[in-house]
Amino acid sequence: MKKLFTATALAAVCAASSLAAQEKIMISDPNWNGARAVGHVIKAIVTEKMGGEAEILTGMNQQPVIFAGMDKGDGSIDIHPDMWMPNWQSAWDQYIEGNGTVKTNNSYAGTSRLYVPSYMADKLKSMEDLNDPEVAAMFDTDGNGKGEYWAGDVTWASTKRWQVKFKSYGLDALWEPNVVSGDTFKAGLAAAYAASQPQLFYYWTPEALHVQYDLTPLEEPARSEGCEDLDLDAENWLEVSEFECAGTPASVYVAYSASLETRNPEVAAMLSRMQLTGDEVGLWIQEMFENKRDPAEVAQEWIADNAETVDAWING
Incomplete structure (x- = not known):
């Protein structure tokens, strides 16, 4: 009976972990095309490659609200897809360096x-x-x-x-x-x-x-x-x-709520390994918003053409 109880309890824990891993990912939608393009690619990776759920929060473009939502860690806002630095140094200092409630991937220029x-x-x-x-x-x-x-x-x-x-x-x-x-x-x-x-x-x-x-x-x-x-x-x-001088080149990050490391660790790990380039993001913008193609279709095509890269983000 003890062994049966232990096995049952272990199965319950595993089931709970599996459910947690599938928690829906909420992606903010800042009102510029680069952020929207990256958001669509992240959504496609989560839904098409990882079997999870993701939603782009249309109209969620107030950046202080986005950072505060990631800081809360309650799943209301999980991802800022295009955090430009040093434009948001105050948010970096407060949430990334200070509270430790927001994480980032490696940046592109x-x-x-x-x-x-x-x-x-x-x-x-x-x-x-x-x-x-x-x-x-x-x-x-x-x-x-x-x-x-x-x-x-x-x-x-x-x-x-x-x-x-x-x-x-x-x-x-x-x-x-x-x-x-x-x-x-x-x-x-x-x-x-x-x-x-x-x-x-x-x-x-x-x-x-x-x-x-x-x-x-x-x-x-x-x-x-x-x-x-x-x-x-x-x-x-x-x-x-x-x-009164030229600015330094920007560093652009995918920022995400640190709470994903417990609420959806697989997606958090994928985001931490995600490495974009300006050329890739520019291509997505061109196809999605200038050529007026379905963003989901563009994202799926890019993922299929770059399966090895995406698999490395997912599996490490």
């Missing part, structure tokens, strides 16, 4: 710069050129005497960083930020590009925008000691922060 359409490249080549009132006037669409540039979405830390840059370069008197969603910006860019009108905007790689349009980045001063001193969490972040 990204860049973020200020761009104009290449048909504007003969008129301005560097941030220094933005000090010319005649240049700023070309980008003044509302007649208030200031040129406009797209700094990003209101929820992005990078949006603050570009506003700090313009202040630090002494451009506040001539320029003002246009803070709107990525989708709104891209619709405006398409219309402006078709009419060869001026546009000045922050953007990044990898992204399919660089395939769709011919874009030129503006040059910035080289980095030097003390050229970047940011406190974006301060109430008066714009006044106390300085940034």
